[in-house]
Each structure stands twice: as structure tokens, then as C-alpha cells.
Amino acid sequence: MSLDPYKVLGVEKNADASAIKSAYRKLARKYHPDVNSGDAEAENKFKEISEAYDILSDPTKKQEYDNLGREAFYERGFGGSGYQRPDFDFSQGGGFSFNDIFGDLFGTGSSAKRGGRPGGGFSFDTHFGGQTQARKGDDVSLKLTISLREAATGTEAKLELGIPRTCPQCQGQGIVANGGGVRTCPTCGGRGQVNNLENLKAKIPAGIKDGQKVRLKGKGSPGQAGGPPGDLLLEVSVKPDPVFIRKDNDLYADVPVSLYDLLKGGTVEVPTLTGRASLKVPSGTQNGTKMRLKGQGMPISKKKETGDLYVTLKAKLPTKLSPEAMKLVEELAEAAPIEDREKPAS
Numbered sequence: 001m002s003l004d005p006y007k008v009l010g011v012e013k014n015a016d017a018s019a020i021k022s023a024y025r026k027l028a029r030k031y032h033p034d035v036n037s038g039d040a041e042a043e044n045k046f047k048e049i050s051e052a053y054d055i056l057s058d059p060t061k062k063q064e065y066d067n068l069g070r071e072a073f074y075e076r077g078f079g080g081s082g083y084q085r086p087d088f089d090f091s092q093g094g095g096f097s098f099n100d101i102f103g104d105l106f107g108t109g110s111s112a113k114r115g116g117r118p119g120g121g122f123s124f125d126t127h128f129g130g131q132t133q134a135r136k137g138d139d140v141s142l143k144l145t146i147s148l149r150e151a152a153t154g155t156e157a158k159l160e161l162g163i164p165r166t167c168p169q170c171q172g173q174g175i176v177a178n179g180g181g182v183r184t185c186p187t188c189g190g191r192g193q194v195n196n197l198e199n200l201k202a203k204i205p206a207g208i209k210d211g212q213k214v215r216l217k218g219k220g221s222p223g224q225a226g227g228p229p230g231d232l233l234l235e236v237s238v239k240p241d242p243v244f245i246r247k248d249n250d251l252y253a254d255v256p257v258s259l260y261d262l263l264k265g266g267t268v269e270v271p272t273l274t275g276r277a278s279l280k281v282p283s284g285t286q287n288g289t290k291m292r293l294k295g296q297g298m299p300i301s302k303k304k305e306t307g308d309l310y311v312t313l314k315a316k317l318p319t320k321l322s323p324e325a326m327k328l329v330e331e332l333a334e335a336a337p338i339e340d341r342e343k344p345a346s
């Protein structure tokens, strides 16, 4: 999309510098995003105006445009690399345009004096009679990985984060007063924001599920024109556990049991999230039997309830049988034949 800067500014080809500037000022005031908050069409228009002015206010660019014509200027201007559009980024309070526009739009001589911000900063809204609308800062997302056991007990995550904050020197304007004019803010390099390293503690509630989010209010991007900061959203990912599989609030685990305990009955040690539990296995229990341990699952967030733990008993067989042992097995097989061959143990 290459535009005709003369058409955009509504000036004749032979317009002189002051006519171009005056046309630009009129349009820029009308379409500036701070006056048309949230109006995408106005913002677009403003970008076009600024781009047109970027070309026509620069004698080298203007001449190149006049010589090459529109299409060639955009494709092959500037030593063949094409015209580089100015970098607009209104949301971050920085970008190319403000530095230039401030100076050109309002006359730099008096701007610093009229600006009401502390530290001699330049205040944009003052010039528009306070029409700038306060806007909440953007939310910032961050991934946090915890173990299943941490998810079960709840945990406190310690984070060290570079959190974007409004630049204290320029108050987010990206420029500061310099003599009679303005210059790019040296602290933030014109971004209007600096990254503050902050140590944060985030409470991760017990029972949190994979993919759930924890919101830290006010720890996101700074707001604009006095608006509140956004939030930090911690997207919690719960690592798979080597022992337990989680389904909602219940846990599932395989537990190896000796063949003899299944045959004779006995007590089996079962792993739980907090340690171990004893489980009574009646004699003649089949391999693959699933048993429930009530209340040994995951805590249910915001409730005083807990899910259950289901264990599947997996028979362990002896691996080496001596001739004597094999003889005993044969005797056992004869004495206690397994009738139900339709339903082999799984």
C-alpha cells in the first residue's frame, strides 16, 4: 500500500515547505490518536498523514519521490532498498512520530513551559485541554510450571520479572525538555517505558489445574494518561507426575503387588501424595483390580473437599523358579484349577 503524500495532505505538487507543514498540522491535530482514542480509522488516517509528512518534509525524500514517482519510490527508493515506513507504536507511548510531531505541531519553544508534568516533562494532554483518555495498561501473560505435588499443596512461586513501568523521567512521553526544545528521553530511549526488575510472590492455590490462570492485579503493563496498570496473568502448567495420573480431582496409580499377596490376602503399601498408605487386599484378589482410597486425591479449589485415589493392583510374579518351586506350582495348579478361562486376568 503506497500512498500519494500530496493527496494525503491535500497539497499541490508545487506547495512549499510552509504550506506542507501547515496542511500537515491541521490534519494531524484532527486525527491524532490521543484525540480520537480507540478510533482505528482515525489512527490509520493519522499514520498516513504522518507518513506523507515524513516524505514531503524531508527535502531528500521529497526529491526522490518527485523524481521516481510513487511506485518506484516505494519499491526502489533509497539506494534500491525502498522507502522505510516510520515505526508507529502508539500503544507503547513511543515510536518515531511523537518526537517529530511535538516539535512541529506545537512549536517547541513554549512546549516545555506549558507542560505541567513534574520534572519539566512534556505533557501532551495539556495541549488538547486534557482530552486524553486514561487507558488501562495491557495484561501480560507468563507461563509457570509446577509439580503435581505443588499443585496438591498449593505453593508460593517466587518470580523475578522485568515489569514494564512508565518511565519516571519523561512520564511516559518518550521525550524531555531540552533547552528551548525537546529531545528523546535518555532514560527510556523514547519508549516511554522502562523495565523494572521486581521480585514477586505469587500464591498458587491448592488444587490448581493445568492451564488455569492466576491473576496478579496491577503487575502488567503501565496504563496510559493516568490509567491503571494491567494485570500479570500466570498461566500455570502442571508437570506430569511419574507416579500419579490426574483426572479432574482424582488420581490414578498402578501399584505392584506380589502374586502371593493377591492369593493369600495381605497389606499393600500404596504411594500417596503425602507419603504412603496401607491398603488391605483380601485373599483371592484378581490381578488388575482397581481399589479406591477415599480422600487421597487432589484438593478441590475453594472447597474443603478432596478427590480420591484409585490404585490398580498389578501382580508381580516370581521370575526364577527352582525345580522344587515349579513342582509346587504344578501341585497348586492341580489343587486349585482356574475355572473361568473366559475371563483371563487382564
Ligand SMILES: [Zn+2]
Residues within 6 Å of the ligand: 167, 168, 169, 170, 171, 172, 173, 174, 175, 185, 186, 187, 188, 189, 190, 191, 192, 193
Ligand atoms: Zn523516558
